[in-house]
Amino acid sequence: MTVTILARVVRGLEWVAADEVATALPAVRPRLAAREVTFETGRWPEPGLLALRTVDDAFLRVAVRDGVGATRDVPARVAAWCARLDWATWRDRLGQLRPVPERPRFDVVASLDGRRSFNRFALENTVGAAIAARLGGVFAARDGAGRTPGETDLTVRLMVRGPQLVVALRLGVRPLHRRAYKLATGAGTLHPPLAAAMARLALPTGPPVAGLPVARLPVAGTPQAGAASRGGAASRGGVSQVPVVADPFCGDGTIAIEAAYALPAATVLGTDLDPGRLANARDNAGRAGQRIGFGRADAARLPWRPGAVTSVLTNPPWEVAVRAGGALAESLVPFLSALPGVLPAYGRVALVLDAELDGADLLARRGLRVLLGQRIRLAGRISDLLLCAPDDAGADGLVDGLGAWRERALAGGLITPDGF
Ligand SMILES: C[S@@+](CC[C@H](N)C(=O)[O-])C[C@H]1O[C@@H](n2cnc3c(N)ncnc32)[C@H](O)[C@@H]1O
Incomplete structure (x- = not known):
C-alpha cells in the first residue's frame, strides 16, 4: 500500500x-x-x-x-x-x-x-x-x-x-513541533523545528563522528567542562574526537537539545545570563533524556578556549521578545567580536537574526563570512537564518545532500539565493 x-x-x-x-x-x-x-x-x-x-x-x-x-x-x-x-x-x-x-x-x-x-x-x-x-x-x-x-x-x-x-x-496526537520535552519556557523561546534545521545546517549529516575535524575539549573550570561527551567518544591528551556544539544564549535549551538529537556523539553546551532560563533548560533536557552542559555566563565573554567550539548555534536577543542584559545591554558587538575566537578554522556559526538587521554586514565586520543567508517566515514574522564561518576558512557551505536540495529549491523558484 x-x-x-x-x-x-x-x-x-x-x-x-x-x-x-x-x-x-x-x-x-x-x-x-x-x-x-x-x-x-x-x-x-x-x-x-x-x-x-x-x-x-x-x-x-x-x-x-x-x-x-x-x-x-x-x-x-x-x-x-x-x-x-x-x-x-x-x-x-x-x-x-x-x-x-x-x-x-x-x-x-x-x-x-x-x-x-x-x-x-x-x-x-x-x-x-x-x-x-x-x-x-x-x-x-x-x-x-x-x-x-x-x-x-x-x-x-x-x-x-x-x-x-x-x-x-x-500523524501524531499533536503537531510534531510540539515537543514533549519542552514544558518549561520563557520569552522568545525558539520553534524547535527551526532549531533542528540550524543543527542540520551547521553540522555534517552522515555518520555522526566520521570525517569530522578534531575539536579540542572545553576549558577546565568553565561551566561546560562538566559536560561529559555523550556517546562515549574518545578523548586523547586534551583533544576530543567529537564535535563541540554551543549555544551562548541558550534560553530554555531548545537549540542545545535539538543539536543533541541531531548529533548524538557531540558534546553539547549551553550558557545564558538568566538563571531562570537555565533552570528551564535543565528541566527540558532532563525530560528529553539529553546530557548537556549548561552553565551561567555572559555572552560578551564567551567561556570557551580559543578554537574549542566546532559549531555555535544560537538566536541572540535582538531586542524584540527579549532584551540583551549584562555586558551586552548596550550592544551585541562584544559577543560578535568574541565569536570568531572560539571557533577553529573549520568552525561554523548558525544564527537567527531579525530581518531588519543587516546581519551579513554586521558579521563580516567581526571576521565572520556569511556562507548562506536564508530568509524564513515563522508565525508571520520574518527572520534571517545565517550560516557563517571564520573569515579565513576555505570552507564552502553545505554538505552534499543539503546542497542538492537547496539547488532544487532555487531551480524551482521556491526560494531565491537569500529569500523566497
Ligand atoms: C531569544 S532568547 C533565546 C531563546 C532560546 N533559543 C530558547 O529556545 O529558549 C535570548 C536569551 O539571551 C539571554 N541573554 C540576554 N543577555 C545575555 C547575555 N549578556 N549573555 C548571555 N545570555 C543573555 C536571555 O536570558 C535569553 O534567554
Missing part, C-alpha cells in the same frame, strides 16, 4: 526538511512547495515519520476534491462528500502507526485561503458532525468563541486552497 504524506514546514526551510525526509526515508522522493514537503511511501507503517524534527506537522492524505466554491452552502456540500469517505479504514491505517482508541475523540482543523462566504469554524463543525459516525468517534467541536476543544486522539485536517480541498489525518 502506498500512502501520501504532507509535511508542513517553516517557509524558507522546505529544502532542509526535504533533506531530512530523504535521509531518514531513503526510498521516498520529496516534492517541494511553499511551506510543504509532500511524498509517497510504500512502507506503512513507517515509524520514522513521527521522528522527523525539522517538520512542523505531518499528515496522512485521505482524499482530494476539486471544484470547491466560495459560497455559503460549501460547508454542507463538503460535509456530505466527506461523510462518504471510508473513515474507519483511514482511522485503522493510522492506528498501525501509533495507538488510536477504538472510539477516538477527534477534532477538525480547517485552513482557507482567499475570500469565502463561510468561515473555517462553519466548515470544521459541519464536517466534524457529518463524519463522526463513519469514523466511529466522538467529535470535539470548538465552543461558541472558536476555542479549541482540548486534547483529542485524532485530528482531521481540511486544507482549502483555491478550488481544491485536501482532507488529511494528523
Whole structure:
C-alpha cells in the first residue's frame, strides 16, 4: 500500500526538511512547495515519520476534491462528500502507526485561503458532525468563541486552497513541533523545528563522528567542562574526537537539545545570563533524556578556549521578545567580536537574526563570512537564518545532500539565493 504524506514546514526551510525526509526515508522522493514537503511511501507503517524534527506537522492524505466554491452552502456540500469517505479504514491505517482508541475523540482543523462566504469554524463543525459516525468517534467541536476543544486522539485536517480541498489525518496526537520535552519556557523561546534545521545546517549529516575535524575539549573550570561527551567518544591528551556544539544564549535549551538529537556523539553546551532560563533548560533536557552542559555566563565573554567550539548555534536577543542584559545591554558587538575566537578554522556559526538587521554586514565586520543567508517566515514574522564561518576558512557551505536540495529549491523558484 502506498500512502501520501504532507509535511508542513517553516517557509524558507522546505529544502532542509526535504533533506531530512530523504535521509531518514531513503526510498521516498520529496516534492517541494511553499511551506510543504509532500511524498509517497510504500512502507506503512513507517515509524520514522513521527521522528522527523525539522517538520512542523505531518499528515496522512485521505482524499482530494476539486471544484470547491466560495459560497455559503460549501460547508454542507463538503460535509456530505466527506461523510462518504471510508473513515474507519483511514482511522485503522493510522492506528498501525501509533495507538488510536477504538472510539477516538477527534477534532477538525480547517485552513482557507482567499475570500469565502463561510468561515473555517462553519466548515470544521459541519464536517466534524457529518463524519463522526463513519469514523466511529466522538467529535470535539470548538465552543461558541472558536476555542479549541482540548486534547483529542485524532485530528482531521481540511486544507482549502483555491478550488481544491485536501482532507488529511494528523500523524501524531499533536503537531510534531510540539515537543514533549519542552514544558518549561520563557520569552522568545525558539520553534524547535527551526532549531533542528540550524543543527542540520551547521553540522555534517552522515555518520555522526566520521570525517569530522578534531575539536579540542572545553576549558577546565568553565561551566561546560562538566559536560561529559555523550556517546562515549574518545578523548586523547586534551583533544576530543567529537564535535563541540554551543549555544551562548541558550534560553530554555531548545537549540542545545535539538543539536543533541541531531548529533548524538557531540558534546553539547549551553550558557545564558538568566538563571531562570537555565533552570528551564535543565528541566527540558532532563525530560528529553539529553546530557548537556549548561552553565551561567555572559555572552560578551564567551567561556570557551580559543578554537574549542566546532559549531555555535544560537538566536541572540535582538531586542524584540527579549532584551540583551549584562555586558551586552548596550550592544551585541562584544559577543560578535568574541565569536570568531572560539571557533577553529573549520568552525561554523548558525544564527537567527531579525530581518531588519543587516546581519551579513554586521558579521563580516567581526571576521565572520556569511556562507548562506536564508530568509524564513515563522508565525508571520520574518527572520534571517545565517550560516557563517571564520573569515579565513576555505570552507564552502553545505554538505552534499543539503546542497542538492537547496539547488532544487532555487531551480524551482521556491526560494531565491537569500529569500523566497
Ligand atoms: C531569544 S532568547 C533565546 C531563546 C532560546 N533559543 C530558547 O529556545 O529558549 C535570548 C536569551 O539571551 C539571554 N541573554 C540576554 N543577555 C545575555 C547575555 N549578556 N549573555 C548571555 N545570555 C543573555 C536571555 O536570558 C535569553 O534567554
